[in-house]
Amino acid sequence: MSKIATITLNPAIDLTVRADHFQTNTVNRGQEMQLDAGGKGVNVASFLADYGHASAVTGFLGRDNAAIFEQLFAQKRIEDAFIRLPGQTRTGIKVIDEAQQQTTDINMPGLQPSASEIEQLHTRIQQLAKTCDWFVLAGHLPPGVPITFYATVIEQLKQQGKNIVLDSSQAALRAGVQVGPTIIKPNIDELQQLVERPLHDELSIEQGARQLLRDTTQLVVVSMGEHGAMFVDQHTTLIAEPLAVNVKSTVGAGDAMVAGLIAGLSEGLPLTECARLATAFSAGTITRIGPHLPAQHILREYAQQVQVRTLQPTFGVVGE
Numbered sequence: 001m002s003k004i005a006t007i008t009l010n011p012a013i014d015l016t017v018r019a020d021h022f023q024t025n026t027v028n029r030g031q032e033m034q035l036d037a038g039g040k041g042v043n044v045a046s047f048l049a050d051y052g053h054a055s056a057v058t059g060f061l062g063r064d065n066a067a068i069f070e071q072l073f074a075q076k077r078i079e080d081a082f083i084r085l086p087g088q089t090r091t092g093i094k095v096i097d098e099a100q101q102q103t104t105d106i107n108m109p110g111l112q113p114s115a116s117e118i119e120q121l122h123t124r125i126q127q128l129a130k131t132c133d134w135f136v137l138a139g140h141l142p143p144g145v146p147i148t149f150y151a152t153v154i155e156q157l158k159q160q161g162k163n164i165v166l167d168s169s170q171a172a173l174r175a176g177v178q179v180g181p182t183i184i185k186p187n188i189d190e191l192q193q194l195v196e197r198p199l200h201d202e203l204s205i206e207q208g209a210r211q212l213l214r215d216t217t218q219l220v221v222v223s224m225g226e227h228g229a230m231f232v233d234q235h236t237t238l239i240a241e242p243l244a245v246n247v248k249s250t251v252g253a254g255d256a257m258v259a260g261l262i263a264g265l266s267e268g269l270p271l272t273e274c275a276r277l278a279t280a281f282s283a284g285t286i287t288r289i290g291p292h293l294p295a296q297h298i299l300r301e302y303a304q305q306v307q308v309r310t311l312q313p314t315f316g317v318v319g320e
């Protein structure tokens with residue numbers, strides 16, 4: 001079975017507050033509150049562990065509040081290859097409103113690593129490359145890290161024949177996309193930023209996603225929230241409809257999709273089945289708070305329920 005490494009330069013302790021009928025500029029009353037170790041790559045590793053896949057995590061963790069992460073890694077047998085920095089990992093505020101089915105995020109900038117700590121991380125990634133076949137590069141870069149960080153790592157890992165999934169945003173995503181990671185997982189906002197135009201319907205989203213394909217980028221997965229997800233490769237465009245579940249929190253829904261996709265691909269499943277499994281992982285996490293999934297047999301049942309349809313691909317339309 002493939003071993004997977006996730007790289008999170010800017011993890012977060014997610015403070016989720018449920019405040020139904022949440023409104024800005026007024027006093028809100030909360031109903032429940034929970035703290036979880038989070039950040040995109042941490043979530044991906046946590047979901048993979050729930051499904052029985054071994055993984056390693058790296059990036060930067062603040063030494064002063066690392067305990068919540070260390071507990072998660074120990075509980076789920078995730079290899080902890082994080083570099084410790086002085087200070088505290090950022091906190092991410094997540095306000096969930098079950099009544100209006102809304103999630104509001106406030107993400108802080110995070111701890112700034114020094115140049116030598118960034119160098120240490122490059123070395124750590126090279127060490128992980130000795131045992132891992134899949135690399136997930138995920139999340140916003142912290143202050144002080146060059147926006148070309150992901151691009152540099154992708155180029156190195158590609159030369160070593162690794163599979164790389166990129167899930168980031170803004171300039172770091174743009175730079176990373178240019179060097180051709182194996183898979184890119186933008187949401188609609190991120191895809192719009194990349195192609196610099198509004199994407200209003202399935203056809204325009206498909207054209208935008210197809211623009212990112214190249215020799216080395218074999219698959220673009222566009223997550224579309226309550227509208228499901230689009231899977232675009234050289235030959236096919238699939239749309240996986242979301243499952244009708246009772247949504248508690250959508251935090252980490254995209255990370256679950258990345259985890260499900262890798263689980264499917266490393267099992268050698270065809271794209272349609274990968275799309276089903278990825279959607280099942282997302283459905284499994286949005287029914288709860290925190291980066292956790294239901295048991296494997298429930299995920300497999302969910303996967304069987306996911307409707308996947310084919311969209312007629314529009315080869316060559318954009319950029320002609």
Ligand SMILES: Nc1ncnc2c1ncn2[C@@H]1O[C@H](COP(=O)(O)OP(=O)(O)OP(=O)(O)O)[C@@H](O)[C@H]1O
Pocket residue numbers: 186187188222223224225226227228229241242243244245247250251252253254255256257279282283286
């Ligand atoms: N309200 C919803 N109802 C049903 N399924 C949902 C809903 N929101 C998200 N999903 C499922 O989760 C998947 C990923 O969601 P989304 O597009 O919100 O990811 P994302 O923006 O990358 O999330 P994050 O960055 O928080 O991980 C969707 O493709 C869909 O299958």
Ligand SMILES: O=P(O)(O)OC[C@@]1(O)O[C@H](CO)[C@@H](O)[C@@H]1O
Pocket residue numbers: 010012013014037038039040043092105107138139140141169251252253254255
């Ligand atoms: O600031 P970034 O790195 O873009 O996103 C961070 C974050 O919102 O992503 C995860 C959900 O995907 C959360 O656990 C975490 O707080």
